[in-house]
Amino acid sequence: LDDAILEALRTDVGRLTEIPDRAWAEGGSCGAGPLVMLGHLFRGRRATVHAYEYPVGVGYLVATVEARD
Secondary structure: OHHHHHHHHHHOHHHHHHOOHHHHHHOOOOOHHHHHHHHHHOOOOOEEEEEOOOOOOOOOOEEEEOOOO
């Protein structure tokens, strides 16, 4: 699940909507709803991941979505 989330953010944020519900559930992700909504809102854009794992913060995802041209 982590790899799928990071790959979607780095290529096309909209791909977050393509991650199967089963993967979210098996991954124990409490952020599935917000991340899928992010995918709907920013389809076709990439994101820059600033932090995702320790030692930065407490393991939360920190990213910025690119602006529209």
